[in-house]
Amino acid sequence: MQKEIDSLIKKARLEKKQNKKLFIKLKKMKGAPLDHKFNRLHDEVFKKIDCLECANCCKTTSPLFIQKDVDRIAKHLNMKPSTFENRYLKRDDEFDLVLKTSPCTFLANDNSCSIYETRPRACSEYPHTNRKKMDKILPLTLKNIEICPAVSRIVDKMKM
Numbered sequence: 190m191q192k193e194i195d196s197l198i199k200k201a202r203l204e205k206k207q208n209k210k211l212f213i214k215l216k217k218m219k220g221a222p223l224d225h226k227f228n229r230l231h232d233e234v235f236k237k238i239d240c241l242e243c244a245n246c247c248k249t250t251s252p253l254f255i256q257k258d259v260d261r262i263a264k265h266l267n268m269k270p271s272t273f274e275n276r277y278l279k280r281d282d283e284f285d286l287v288l289k290t291s292p293c294t295f296l297a298n299d300n301s302c303s304i305y306e307t308r309p310r311a312c313s314e315y316p317h318t319n320r321k322k323m324d325k326i327l328p329l330t331l332k333n334i335e336i337c338p339a340v341s342r343i344v345d346k347m348k349m
């Protein structure tokens with residue numbers, strides 16, 4: 190899988206301009222048709238992807254943690270929320286709470302998540318291609334082409 194991830198990321202970088210143009214067109218679609226296009230391809234692509242063979246999101250980016258995530262995970266780990274936050278999180282340039290380290294501290298050697306049941310909402314929703322109002326997160330989705338093989342495949346299918 191690592192070879193495939195590397196080649197998809199390389200391809201995404203080479204096709205950056207083409208992808209930007211596609212996303213400008215997608216932005217004009219908006220609403221339900223755009224959501225349907227992404228959501229249908231999300232289901233199709235994820236039928237053939239095993240995230241446990243990949244984990245590239247957990248290895249290379251940090252989810253945003255909201256207070257509910259901090260409280261839930263800290264409770265699960267028998268810690269005070271402030272201890273959890275001080276030990277594992279920092280504020281980024283936008284003042285959002287993110288992980289101090291990459292790959293994620295909670296990623297196990299077999300690519301599983303050691304706090305799976307209580308993981309941040311942003312993790313459970315990643316790569317956000319099966320949600321509503323896709324027009325609101327097109328810039329994020331464009332970035333994710335270079336991180337997530339599934340997003341890369343979804344976008345490739347849109348070009349067909």
Ligand code: SF4
Nearest residue numbers: 240243244245246337
């Ligand atoms: S969501 Fe994407 S980047 Fe994350 S493990 Fe699954 S395929 Fe890989």
Ligand code: SF4
Nearest residue numbers: 247293295296302312
């Ligand atoms: S909390 Fe779990 S799912 Fe989220 S980035 Fe870390 S290992 Fe991945």
